[in-house]
Amino acid sequence: MGHLRRSAVVDLGSNSVRLVVFEGRGRNPVAIFNEKAVLRLGRGLQETGLLNAEAMEQAATVMNRYHTIARAMHADPFEVLGTAAVRDAVNGPLFVAALERRLPGVPIRVLSGEEEAALSASGVLCGIPEADGVLADIGGGSLEMVNLARGARQQAETLRLGVIRLAERAGGDLARARAIADTELGAVGWLADGTGKDLYVVGGTWRALARMHIAQTGYPLNMIHHYTVSREEMRELTGLIATASRRALERMPGAPRRRLDDLPYAAVVLRRVLRATAARRVVFSANGLREGWYMGLIPPDIRAEDPLLAAARDLAAAYGRDEALPPALLAWTDPLFPAEPAIWQRLRAAVCWMSDIGSHDHPEYRAEQAFLRILRQPGIGMDHPARAYIGFVLALRYDAEPDAPFLALARGLLPPEAVQRATVLGCALRLAYTLSAGTPALLAATRLRVEAALTLQLTVGSGVFAGESVTRRVDRLAQALSVAARTEVAA
Numbered sequence: 001m002g003h004l005r006r007s008a009v010v011d012l013g014s015n016s017v018r019l020v021v022f023e024g025r026g027r028n029p030v031a032i033f034n035e036k037a038v039l040r041l042g043r044g045l046q047e048t049g050l051l052n053a054e055a056m057e058q059a060a061t062v063m064n065r066y067h068t069i070a071r072a073m074h075a076d077p078f079e080v081l082g083t084a085a086v087r088d089a090v091n092g093p094l095f096v097a098a099l100e101r102r103l104p105g106v107p108i109r110v111l112s113g114e115e116e117a118a119l120s121a122s123g124v125l126c127g128i129p130e131a132d133g134v135l136a137d138i139g140g141g142s143l144e145m146v147n148l149a150r151g152a153r154q155q156a157e158t159l160r161l162g163v164i165r166l167a168e169r170a171g172g173d174l175a176r177a178r179a180i181a182d183t184e185l186g187a188v189g190w191l192a193d194g195t196g197k198d199l200y201v202v203g204g205t206w207r208a209l210a211r212m213h214i215a216q217t218g219y220p221l222n223m224i225h226h227y228t229v230s231r232e233e234m235r236e237l238t239g240l241i242a243t244a245s246r247r248a249l250e251r252m253p254g255a256p257r258r259r260l261d262d263l264p265y266a267a268v269v270l271r272r273v274l275r276a277t278a279a280r281r282v283v284f285s286a287n288g289l290r291e292g293w294y295m296g297l298i299p300p301d302i303r304a305e306d307p308l309l310a311a312a313r314d315l316a317a318a319y320g321r322d323e324a325l326p327p328a329l330l331a332w333t334d335p336l337f338p339a340e341p342a343i344w345q346r347l348r349a350a351v352c353w354m355s356d357i358g359s360h361d362h363p364e365y366r367a368e369q370a371f372l373r374i375l376r377q378p379g380i381g382m383d384h385p386a387r388a389y390i391g392f393v394l395a396l397r398y399d400a401e402p403d404a405p406f407l408a409l410a411r412g413l414l415p416p417e418a419v420q421r422a423t424v425l426g427c428a429l430r431l432a433y434t435l436s437a438g439t440p441a442l443l444a445a446t447r448l449r450v451e452a453a454l455t456l457q458l459t460v461g462s463g464v465f466a467g468e469s470v471t472r473r474v475d476r477l478a479q480a481l482s483v484a485a486r487t488e489v490a491a
Contacts, residue, residue, distance in 0.1 A: 006032075008075035009293045010066050012108075014042030014085035014162055015140030015262070016204065017059060019066040020290045021075050027302050027310035028379045029126065029287070029294045033073065037062045038258060042085035042141045046168035051089040059095075060102060067103050081119075081293065082110040084141025084162060113158025117144040121153045122292030124200050124285045127225065127307060127381045133197035134277045137288055138206055138269060140164040140262075145273075147190050148200070154193075159184045161269050163205050163262040174242060174264055181272040194277030202288040205266035208256045210284045213237055215254030220409045221375065225286035226383040231274060234282045238267035238274075307381025308346065312353035315377075320356035321438050328440045329355060333428050335448045336481070337421075347386060348425060351393045355429050356438060358398055367400035371407065388413035389422050396426025397433065420480075427477040431456075434473055435464050453484040460489050 008021045021033035039055040039062065063080070070078040080099070086092045087110045096108050111119070120137040125148070135146040143161035147154035160169070161181055170177035185191060210224050213233070229237075241249065242264050249260050256263075274282070295303055302310075316323055329352040337348065357373060358366035374391040382390070388410035395407055402423055411419060428448075435458075436443035445462030449455040456474050458464050466474075466487045478485035 006073055006075040007294065007297055008033075008066075008070040008073070008078040009290050010063070010080040011290055012041070012059070012080055012082045012086055013139050014045070014083065014142070014164055015040055017041075017062055017066075018290070019069060021070065021073050022294050025298050025302070026314060027298070027305040028307050028314070028381065029291050030379055033069065035066070035069075040140065040164065042089075042162070042164045044168070045085055045089055045141065046165055049090045051085060051091055051095055056095055060098070063099055064102060067106060077297070078106055079293070080106060080108040081289065082108065083116055083139060083289075084113075084158075084160075084165075086110050087112065088141065113142065113144065114156060116142070116289065117146050117156035117158060118153065119289045119292035119296075120144050120202055121146045121148065121156070122295045123287040123289055124148075124202060124292075125151060125153075126291050126295050127285060127287045127379075128200065128283070129307065129381065131198070131200055133199055133279060133283075134191060134194035134273075135200045135202065136270075136273050138162060138201070138203035138266060143269060143273075145188060145191065147193055149193075155190045157188050159188075161185075163265040163269070166265050166269065167261070170265075174268060177265055177268050178272060181269050182275075185272055185276040188276070191273075191276045192278070194279050196278065196280050198281055198283045199274065199277055199279035200283050200285050201270065202285050203266075205259055205262045206270060207284060207286070208254075208259050208263065209234075209237065209241070209266060209270065211256070212241075212252060212254040216252070220412055221384055221387070223376070223384065224284050225378075227284045228383065229282045229284075231280055231282070235271060235274060238271040241267035242271065306346070308350050308386070309353065311377070311380040312350040315357050316353045319358070319360060320353075321359050322356075322440065324440045325436075325438060325443070326353040326355065328443050329429065329432055332432055332443060332446075332448065333425065335450050336424055336428055338450075344421065347389060350382075351390050351425060351429070354390065354394060355397055355433075357394070359438070367395045367398035367404070368406050370394040370398055371400070371410070375409070385413050385418065389418055392419070392422045393426040393429065396423060397429040399430055402426075424477070424480045427473065427480050431470070431473040431477055434469055450481065450483065453486050454478040454481055455486045455488055457488045457490055460491055 006023050011018045016036050016038045018036040020031050023030045023032045039058050041051050041055045043052045099108055121135055124135050130151045131148045132150045135148055137144040139162045141162040143159045146156045166177050207224050210227050249255050330349055358370040361369045371391040375387050392410040435446050442464055445459040445464050447457040474485045
């Protein structure tokens, strides 16, 4: 991970104003401070053409606090990004000028719709580099739509379909809001390119829908980033929310009280976007404009790194004992996975890099701690099944039983094939660490072969031998592979 250099950005939005402070210049953004104030600057903009006067006064106080925090945390650069309400309001330039007087030396950049869409896309691609489908980022004043083709940003469009603006344009009439959304989305011809692909959604009101779905379905991992819902399930939820009374909304599990007025409009827009794109599923991203801004700070060579493997190497540097061991482990486990697809090899490489992250934990809790560290680690470019897979492997590497109660969450997120593969890899890593004491030199004196049986080959006089613990772990690995076990000693 990079030096502890800090940067800070304020997202000055139509609904909320948020400060995020990032630490380091690594491939994955590490947010060490995040604070939001709901000011609703864009309230009334549709009718008056002006930013809300009361919100402008509050913004001055909030921005002064954010400036003070950024300076106290030694964040450099510190920048303010204004979005739809600020760029569209007649008094937007006066508001910006007033802020510039209060915050001398702080850049305040009012983004065009194209710039806002580009930053949102960069933020999503930060965590999902191969995203293929349509990105939709909803705020209070606008909806940014971006066509993503296997990680490459294509066409983009900014629509006046933010939740505050849409409610005001529709006069509080949801049927009219649907018609407005259909008209604007219908004018964007390339949305049909999303047919059968994923819809990547960003924005606080849509994240609220994800939290409601998690609460209602009892999903085992309370994490929005990479949360994925089928088209049919999301249409069902948005249809329910768009037709529910306020009283019914209040009683729904997970419904956020501060967003109740916005939820029906967020649901209407998402439902119409699903219709326009014919996307197969919805993938929620916690990354957006602010992370996109951060990605602009880091060098191109770091930006091009695989986010999962970069995070794995960072964890190895922070918690592991020997950074030369993970590549050796990857090669050592190769014989167990012949003709391995690239997607599984990438996960195996990540596991090998993370495989010593419990070395400084209490021995009685290493397995569970390693599992939870991966499952709940922020800012890693992996979906929920990948988190479950890596955590499951690491728990077995630290000698957890595959049916340990705390692993039930992982088993619930993984298909049987993945559980079997994870079991083999976890048993192999447990054996490798028993043999090598976590050192490449001792590991090099051993070798695995899988033919009719699993054979562990040891070099005589190398400091490794087939003691009781080694024999037991060879047997366990062989059992996971459904073959017999053998040990050979070679000169």
